[in-house]
Amino acid sequence: MASPDPRRLSLNTATVKEQWTLxxxxxxxxxHGIRGIxxxxxxxxxxxxxxxxxxxxxxxxxxxxxxxxxxxxAKDWLDDNRRAIEEAHELQxxxxxLVVGGLPxxxxxxxxxRERIRESIALILPEAQAAGVPLAIEPxxxxxxxxxxxxxxxxxxxDLCDALGExxxxxxxxxxxxxxxxxEEQIARAGRKRILGYHICDWLVPTRDLLNDRGMMGDGxxxxxxxxxxxxxxxxxxxxxxxxxxxxxWWRRDADEVLRICRERFASVT
Amino acid sequence: MASPDPRRLSLNTATVKEQWTLxxxxxxxxxHGIRGIxxxxxxxxxxxxxxxxxxxxxxxxxxxxxxxxxxxxAKDWLDDNRRAIEEAHELQxxxxxLVVGGLPxxxxxxxxxRERIRESIALILPEAQAAGVPLAIEPxxxxxxxxxxxxxxxxxxxDLCDALGExxxxxxxxxxxxxxxxxEEQIARAGRKRILGYHICDWLVPTRDLLNDRGMMGDGxxxxxxxxxxxxxxxxxxxxxxxxxxxxxWWRRDADEVLRICRERFASVT
Numbered sequence: 001m002a003s004p005d006p007r008r009l010s011l012n013t014a015t016v017k018e019q020w021t022l023x024x025x026x027x028x029x030x031x032h033g034i035r036g037i038x039x040x041x042x043x044x045x046x047x048x049x050x051x052x053x054x055x056x057x058x059x060x061x062x063x064x065x066x067x068x069x070x071x072x073x074a075k076d077w078l079d080d081n082r083r084a085i086e087e088a089h090e091l092q093x094x095x096x097x098l099v100v101g102g103l104p105x106x107x108x109x110x111x112x113x114r115e116r117i118r119e120s121i122a123l124i125l126p127e128a129q130a131a132g133v134p135l136a137i138e139p140x141x142x143x144x145x146x147x148x149x150x151x152x153x154x155x156x157x158x159d160l161c162d163a164l165g166e167x168x169x170x171x172x173x174x175x176x177x178x179x180x181x182x183x184e185e186q187i188a189r190a191g192r193k194r195i196l197g198y199h200i201c202d203w204l205v206p207t208r209d210l211l212n213d214r215g216m217m218g219d220g221x222x223x224x225x226x227x228x229x230x231x232x233x234x235x236x237x238x239x240x241x242x243x244x245x246x247x248x249x250w251w252r253r254d255a256d257e258v259l260r261i262c263r264e265r266f267a268s269v270t
Numbered sequence: 271m272a273s274p275d276p277r278r279l280s281l282n283t284a285t286v287k288e289q290w291t292l293x294x295x296x297x298x299x300x301x302h303g304i305r306g307i308x309x310x311x312x313x314x315x316x317x318x319x320x321x322x323x324x325x326x327x328x329x330x331x332x333x334x335x336x337x338x339x340x341x342x343x344a345k346d347w348l349d350d351n352r353r354a355i356e357e358a359h360e361l362q363x364x365x366x367x368l369v370v371g372g373l374p375x376x377x378x379x380x381x382x383x384r385e386r387i388r389e390s391i392a393l394i395l396p397e398a399q400a401a402g403v404p405l406a407i408e409p410x411x412x413x414x415x416x417x418x419x420x421x422x423x424x425x426x427x428x429d430l431c432d433a434l435g436e437x438x439x440x441x442x443x444x445x446x447x448x449x450x451x452x453x454e455e456q457i458a459r460a461g462r463k464r465i466l467g468y469h470i471c472d473w474l475v476p477t478r479d480l481l482n483d484r485g486m487m488g489d490g491x492x493x494x495x496x497x498x499x500x501x502x503x504x505x506x507x508x509x510x511x512x513x514x515x516x517x518x519x520w521w522r523r524d525a526d527e528v529l530r531i532c533r534e535r536f537a538s539v540t
Contacts, residue, residue, distance in 0.1 A: 143412070178380075221373055222378065
């Protein structure tokens with residue numbers, strides 16, 4: 001299988017969140033020939049939206065996603081998601097990534113949480129469409145169902161998209177879905193229309209933390225070329241966004257080294 | 271919802287594995303009025319099979335499962351599974367629990383590992399049937415796909431059962447399946463015929479370890495009465511086996527206290 005086009009690499013800024021501000025990440029991407037970026041909103045707020053827009057434009061980067069909207073089971077979800085849509089619009093982001101939220105405090109009712117998520121997305125979807133911002137539901141790994149997102153498989157996310165209609169799709173992050181026996185079938189089902197983002201990293205063995213122990217591509221057990229093959233066969237032509245949460249390793253390294261290795265591994269193992 | 275019949279409580283010996291030998295666990299169950307037990311094979315080997323059979327019979331306990339066969343991607347899998355079937359037969363266990371194994375060392379090919387698992391079970395199934403030992407595939411949580419079991423949903427396990435025929439079913443452990451949006455549907459599909467075991471504990475928030483940080487029933491976010499309702503509606507009439515791996519908490523407590531609390535919580539929150 002041929003290596004992916006290096007121009008399709010994007011950096012999710014969480015990968016260097018402990019080392020760099022958003023301005024540094026934008027400049028770092030430009031310096032390393034990485035053509036896409038996906039900022040997180042806390043870093044965006046720090047820099048200021050208009051400054052971020054200018055700097056991203058000055059370096060001609062594509063915004064592959066804004067992280068994140070969602071958390072529909074939290075109290076201030078509506079205002080927060082409206083601001084996120086506005087920011088994604090200003091950044092001309094490919095999508096606003098939705099991490100939908102887990103169980104509300106004190107609740108054990110997954111069905112009800114999932115119902116609330118569907119209703120909340122239905123409420124903001126027309127506003128997102130009016131702003132030209134596609135919404136991307138990111139199914140998260142089942143180990144994060146309680147506290148971060150109770151949409152946990154691609155099938156479930158696509159059922160939700162089908163119930164919601166146009167202007168909505170999924171972000172496929174290999175870390176969350178690699179184990180799924182229905183992965184290939186559901187990627188094919190999603191097709192070009194529904195796949196709005198593709199995130200890469202690796203699953204380490206052993207994994208020592210449920211959130212912040214992701215691996216660099218090639219250091220774990222995910223068959224990245226196989227998943228890329230499925231994604232491409234489904235018609236996805238967008239960028240490949242590296243997103244690594246790594247308390248013990250990559251957040252402790254020099255960020256230029258991290259970006260250099262991202263580029264190398266993107267070419268050699270994905 | 272009425273409490274479950276206290277006579278349906280069973281103890282998986284992993285719950286007190288740091289405190290007790292198998293002989294102590296058998297006597298502990300008898301002392302606490304727990305009518306079922308599910309031994310692990312390392313403890314069984316320590317005590318000796320015939321001694322275990324006698325002691326379990328003397329205390330009139332039902333063996334709700336033998337833990338475990340499986341690990342079909344390991345080298346000595348065939349001999350080991352034959353011994354496990356023989357032991358389950360001697361113990362008159364309700365089932366031999368299969369933890370099917372993850373990726374072989376150095377492999378990233380989940381599809382091939384899953385195929386090997388299907389073929390291996392097909393090979394031992396006639397021997398298990400001849401010995402009168404039902405095989406129970408236990409789908410494990412997706413976070414254990416790489417290293418312990420790449421059968422990760424009830425749907426996948428039931429597809430495997432359908433491909434394999436008679437004499438095989440599933441062990442439903444709430445810890446592994448609670449998050450699954452298709453759980454109720456798949457429990458109904460499984461029905462009385464395929465549900466060979468039901469394991470209970472709880473999912474803690476936060477969970478600090480991918481293997482050994484399970485909670486006591488009532489201490490986490492799993493809606494145990496709802497899942498019990500589904501299991502019972504599907505016709506399951508077997509025992510409810512408490513299985514808690516807990517490095518930081520329950521393995522450090524006095525084992526009599528653990529059994530006392532298991533009984534209390536079984537009545538009050540499951």
